[in-house]
Amino acid sequence: MTVTESPGRLTFEAFRRNPLGPISVAVLLLMGVVAVAAPLIADYPRGYGEDVLAPPSGAHWFGTDDLGRDVFAQVVWGTRVSIVVGLAASLLAIVVGVLVGVAAAYFKHADAALGVVVDLSLSLPVLPLMILVAALAGPSVPTLVVVIAVFSWPEVARVVRAQGLAVVPLPYVSASHALGGSHLWIIRKHVLPGVAPVVAVSVVLTTSRAVLAEAGLSFLGLGDPDSWSWGAILHNAQRSGSLATAWWTTLFPSLAILLLVVSATLVAVVYNDARDPRTR
């Protein structure tokens, strides 16, 4: 190891070496492009078509649903909603989680209380609670985002706190203190960059979990009926009785979910391995 190689460079190299890393990033980018360029790829699925529940063919790559609408278009537009909801929920969760995690790591007296809150939140079965809240609040995209975020932040806080606890006692932090730096400045300059890698991983992981949570809630009928998401496509298939008969209405959205979540998780895992000198 040459002395001029920075940890960042080493991480990047290790990441690149593992074939799974770059492939997953490519897949994620591709999905991002699909989400942004949805209008260019397929027409917004609306109205109805004549070919109801048609299997995949040249005209309809993913077949049609129970109203004759193109499933390919639904999956493409669903990419948008699912990713947006996943990302929005995860970002919200990240903000709250980082605040709580850093506060717990930095301010010792807050740690006891906050630590307990985080631990307790983690022991609860969240899906039933998410269902209760979503059912009461009514189906809409903002509701879903908030509900998922509210139940995802403890995991982020836990991880950030753990990392923060490793950073805070480091010598340069106490040195800054001695030099007269304010709490806020120290947090911004030292602690946050210290927890940044963990946060980066968290964003990706939380997003993928959020996508699964959104799919689950939409599948139960708690999603936004006016927007297409992968969970909504599956919900439609379930309601119209085509879940087990028209396999294309089930397979393609499920594959989309699988693809997104697997890629996101792989990116996080490979990055984590690359970052850690022991597993590089």
Place this chain on the structure above:
Amino acid sequence: MRRILVGIASIALVAAGCSPSNPDGESSGGGASRLTIGTTADVVNYNPLLGNSRTDTWVTNLMYPRLMSMDMEGKRTPYLATKWEYADGGKTAKVTLRDDFTWSDGTKVTADDVIYTIDAVAKEKIGIVAGLIPSYTNATAVSPTEIDFHLSQPDGTFLDNVGFWMPVVPKHVFEKAPSVQKFANDSNWVSAGPYKLETVERGQRYVLKRVDNYPLVDGGKPAAQEVVFRVFPDVNTEALALRNGEIDLIANAVPPALAKTLDGNDKIKTVKVPSLGWAHMQYNVQRKPLDRLEVRQALAAAVDYEAIRRVALQGSAVSSNSSVLTPTLKQWQDTSAKEYTYDTTKAKQLLTGAGYKDGNGDGLLDGLSFRMIYDQADPNIAKWAQLVRDSAKEAGIDIKLEGLERNTYVAKYQERDYDIYAGSWAIMDNPPANLALAFKCKGFINYANACDPALDKLIDEARGKLEQADQKPIIQQAAKMITDQVYDNVLYVEEFTIAHSAQWSGFLTQPSELLSIVNPQSIAQAKKG
């Protein structure tokens, strides 16, 4: 280690606490004698007089008789009652009962049970039946099988209503409860149907065993020894179970798309059962600008009726020609009725003629934005609501869809908080009675908020007549008025597909999802092979 302990602890807990239930009585002699029926919801309420879900009705129908049944034309046929007529200029209704019905504890079903039931319903104002017999005062038992009902005024709807809608409950059981409305009736059932309820495993199954003396089947003994209702919350799993032979019949109507798949399967037979109701949109005439006839006519012209039936319903629906007298009720149907024409250009013309313009050039006429509410859980309506919105847009009308969850939907339509109401009736079997509730000023289910004195007069006149033949022309006039005034935009009459195993036959089909092939007589005579 810890996790292994958790696993073992859980299993031990269960093994200790959950012993498999032991069915009472003899086990059936083999699958050949058991009819397994799939349903998507549990029985919630065993008291047949209270408002019920479908599963409640299917199960209680097998236990409690009614005075009359119905044939495929919507006409009343004998069941517990053999004949019925009006006397005293319509102020008395006379009914004669069969004498061979017995309750499962040996007591005979008599006029006393019928009178007890109707008195309880009227006194405690129970459910829809109470709303259907407003003219009832009291009744006398001329003999154990003859009843005279006394009415406050001549009412030509009384017999058909009480005959079809009111199940008869055993007086000697129900009178023990402080109030019939509060009587749960959830155990020790005393029934007079072809089967009696023996075991209930909530969430899983309801087991009924046959009786030996059901009068309405040859020989008195139903063919199948046992009828079991099995609960599947997901219709997809239910269909798989039917294909696999694990259940023999699916009681809930199969969604149109799924019906098509099952049609092609030679181990399964499908039966088409017409609905006794209809699906519709109603425009709230007490809100501007829906009080203007041109606006309602334009809305009616902006709906693609054919597409809705063909696509949203997959062809499992027939047109009612925009009339509230549907083709299912052949004895009332007005064959001269014609459906509103789908013509978005004409719709636009009607509106611009009425003074509406598109000020901001967005393709929508200003001031024409409507909120349409519907029950989000209803898969059919959720589909055609979108079609309606899209075609209305072409006519320059903006419809905002509000698919609501059930509670909110019910609250809103009870308060009439909407511009357009989209929904469907399950059963509207007796036009003189139904039109009164649905279209008279302040009618209980008058979702159009219509208040038209000419219409009210026609409806009242029809109700006063005692013979269907006399009621018919008046009712047809009223129906035409409803169509012309667009008080109700009848979109279609659904045709339910009921699927059953090809190994079973002998079913008797009746209209409506509540009867279809799971009505008591049908189940009693169904046999395997």
Place this chain on the structure above:
Amino acid sequence: MGGSARFMVRRLLRGLLTLWFAATVTFFLLRLLPGDPALAVADPTMTEELYADLLRDYGLDKSLPVQYWHFLAQLAQGNLGVSFRQNQPVLDILLERLPWTLLLAGSSLLVTMVVGIPLGVLAATRAKGLLDRLIQVGGITGQSLFVPSVGVLLLYLFGVRLGWLPIGGAMDDDVTGLAAYASIAKHLILPCLSLVLVQLGSYVLTLRSTLIEALGEDYCRLARAKGLPNRRVVWRHALRNALLPTTTLVGLQLGFLVGGAVLTESIYAYPGVGRAIYDAVAQLDFPVLQGAFIMLAFTVIVANLVTDLAYGVLDPRVRAS
């Protein structure tokens, strides 16, 4: 107080604290949301008497602190409210369903561990090798599966196509004794398999990473330096510590399982608490939804408590921490 007694008391108090936390979260969540909180307790279409009774029981006409007190009081008495749609106490409904969910979750947990531990060990000891990569990808794929899709696929494959296993339900009727247990087992296979497929992934991955960390620790190096065979090091020392998770980690597993059960039980028509939740969602039966969450939280807490206590008794080092 002796060390172990103090340990038990602490764990018990912690359990109670978590339960109180779950109840409080539910209470405040429902009141923070827009809309009428009475909706969660009493259905406007109920009879007037019942509606008034419920409002009074929950003090919905009084101030927030009073309401909170009423809520906790009712909970302490085991009153989870009355179901809107079924006119029955929620507690009764859920208690009927609970054994089935416990059976499903318990067996899934067991199978996950039996299969997952060897896989985790394999991956960790052969870190960065091909086998490890395969297990990693397999694990990640597993935890990314959408439960209902998996359920339907399995049903179709094993139920219809192959016809080996029954479709839906928890057991057949008219079977007794040994045949009944066999029937229960047969009906359990597919739902359990669905849950395991999804859960195995995250379990193996977590085990793998904690094991890798443990293997790199000093005491393992020391053990190896002492000449102990590698196998011994892995299974006896590293694994034991890797399996020594914080309560929250196990809680996560069980919590996830119980949540995943909602989707699984509805597809498989399995009559557990998850099914009750599914039915209640469609009908907006809020008392059932709320009660189910609290009951599930309670179950998770009790399960963790029992194992914590048992483990504490078995392993003195845990008590000291």
